[in-house]
Amino acid sequence: GAVVxxxxxWVICKSGTSVKIECRSLDFQATTMFWYRQFPKQSLMxxxxxxxxxxxxxxQGVEKDKFLINHASxxxxxxxxxxxxxxxxxxYICSATPGTSVSEQYFGxxxxxxxx
Amino acid sequence: xxxxxxxxxPFNVPEGATVAFNCTYSNSASQSFFWYRQDCRKEPKLLMxxxxxxxxxxxxxxxxxxxxxxxxxxIRDSKLSDSATYLCVVNMKGGNNRKLIWGLGTSLAVNP
Numbered sequence: 691g692a693v694v695x696x697x698x699x700w701v702i703c704k705s706g707t708s709v710k711i712e713c714r715s716l717d718f719q720a721t722t723m724f725w726y727r728q729f730p731k732q733s734l735m736x737x738x739x740x741x742x743x744x745x746x747x748x749x750q751g752v753e754k755d756k757f758l759i760n761h762a763s764x765x766x767x768x769x770x771x772x773x774x775x776x777x778x779x780x781x782y783i784c785s786a787t788p789g790t791s792v793s794e795q796y797f798g799x800x801x802x803x804x805x806x
Numbered sequence: 807x808x809x810x811x812x813x814x815x816p817f818n819v820p821e822g823a824t825v826a827f828n829c830t831y832s833n834s835a836s837q838s839f840f841w842y843r844q845d846c847r848k849e850p851k852l853l854m855x856x857x858x859x860x861x862x863x864x865x866x867x868x869x870x871x872x873x874x875x876x877x878x879x880x881i882r883d884s885k886l887s888d889s890a891t892y893l894c895v896v897n898m899k900g901g902n903n904r905k906l907i908w909g910l911g912t913s914l915a916v917n918p
Contacts, residue, residue, distance in 0.1 A: 724905075733810075733893070733908040734850065783849050792904045793838045793897050797849040 693717055694786050696798035703774055703805055710770045711801045713784030719764035720786035724795060725757075728781040740767050774805040807832050809907045812894050816913040823884045827912045829877040829894030837904070838897035839870055841879045843890045844911065850893055853879075884916045 693716040726734045740746040740761035748754045758770040785795040839856035856868040867880040894909035
């Protein structure tokens with residue numbers, strides 16, 4: 691149980707284009723989903739927390755107009771990287787929790803984004 | 807000072823060795839503590855939670871010292887499959903919300 695999927699698993703896009711990443715909880719309803727970013731040899735950094743039906747809460751330094759998060763249902767959240775630049779190239783990982791505890795997070799397999 | 811600090815390593819040990827990782831955290835109000843394992847280019851996976859009384863899961867033992875704000879992970883009888891990065895994670899309050907704060911990770915390579 692508690693499986694989270696992400697799509698795509700990897701994507702290469704040109705600078706200036708937008709990329710959408712999907713995060714789905716397959717066998718539970720996710721009250722809250724989290725989006726992380728991890729650069730090579732760096733720790734996971736929380737980008738934003740999204741609750742179904744409400745606006746995402748972004749961490750300091752994360753541009754909400756550049757990283758659009760939509761959590762339209764209890765099983766799906768999307769992250770859209772708008773006007774991507776090479777410095778946005780990173781490993782993006784989502785996680786989901788069935789309740790309100792941040793300690794119980796189930797992670798997706800991640801999406802590797804390369805912007806050329 | 808970083809919120810969660812770990813020695814990045816790498817630790818290179820032979821099979822069968824015992825290895826210990828340390829982690830310190832800055833926020834004394836932190837509530838929950840975890841060790842995650844992350845393989846190269848993969849998502850992190852929960853290895854074990856860390857309890858105040860210390861806890862053991864097979865070859866893995868975790869310890870927490872709240873007074874010193876220090877967490878440890880001990881791996882006994884290392885296997886080749888233990889090679890990975892071990893992440894120290896703390897549930898900490900940030901602003902109005904609680905969130906997981908991740909250490910940089912300690913890299914372990916177990917050699918035959």
